[in-house]
């Protein structure tokens with residue numbers, strides 16, 4: 001490879017968060033986390049196709065989304081059974097029919113992509129490989145984003161992935177976040193905007209402890225609240241919202 005092409009590849013690797021999975025065990029683990037179903041799979045950031053090949057092995061239709069023209073072209077050759085779409089995952093038009101989502105996401109856009117996914121309606125489960133700390137916090141309700149969607153989704157951390165499982169090796173370990181759309185949401189979807197404003201106000205509100213914050217935000221004096229917003233379960237967020245509307 002010429003040095004010009006090599007430096008263009010190096011730049012893409014950095015700018016597009018190209019840390020490719022090289023551990024087959026991790027690849028199998030990720031695909032094994034999908035619930036058994038015939039639903040088509042959308043893979044976000046397919047890269048060299050380590051996950052794509054394993055996903056195709058399930059026999060389900062696979063759409064592989066990849067922004068880098070080099071790897072999108074290579075995927076068309078190496079994974080001809082997949083539908084390869086070269087585009088930005090943040091602008092990709094997700095299928096209208098039911099599907100599931102899998103992705104080893106580029107670390108730089110994990111929050112933006114997770115936010116976008118949560119606002120979409122067509123998928124039923126997502127298996128996402130993120131930075132370990134992000135996967136851990138999202139699954140424990142410790143982030144505002146998780147709390148804002150908890151009545152409609154279940155978030156579960158499915159373990160850590162060592163940095164040595166990627167090439168090049170990233171600075172931090174990865175973590176697997178599995179998100180399920182709740183078949184029976186804890187609040188009706190029409191409440192989503194109002195509920196999310198409420199959670200935002202509680203997370204950023206003034207006061208010593210959750211009870212005081214809730215009183216400042218809503219005027220309601222409630223007993224028995226845990227000390228911090230992150231201590232609330234999805235059910236308690238929904239109950240708190242209902243009790244203070």
Ligand SMILES: C[S@@+](CC[C@H](N)C(=O)[O-])C[C@H]1O[C@@H](n2cnc3c(N)ncnc32)[C@H](O)[C@@H]1O
Nearest residue numbers: 016019020021045046047066067088089104106
């Ligand atoms: C962490 S790598 C994962 C690659 C492959 N799935 C694997 O596990 O080895 C992330 C991939 O997402 C691609 N990517 C980065 N930004 C993207 C974007 N905005 N839209 C689509 N793909 C993107 C990168 O080019 C890279 O191939």
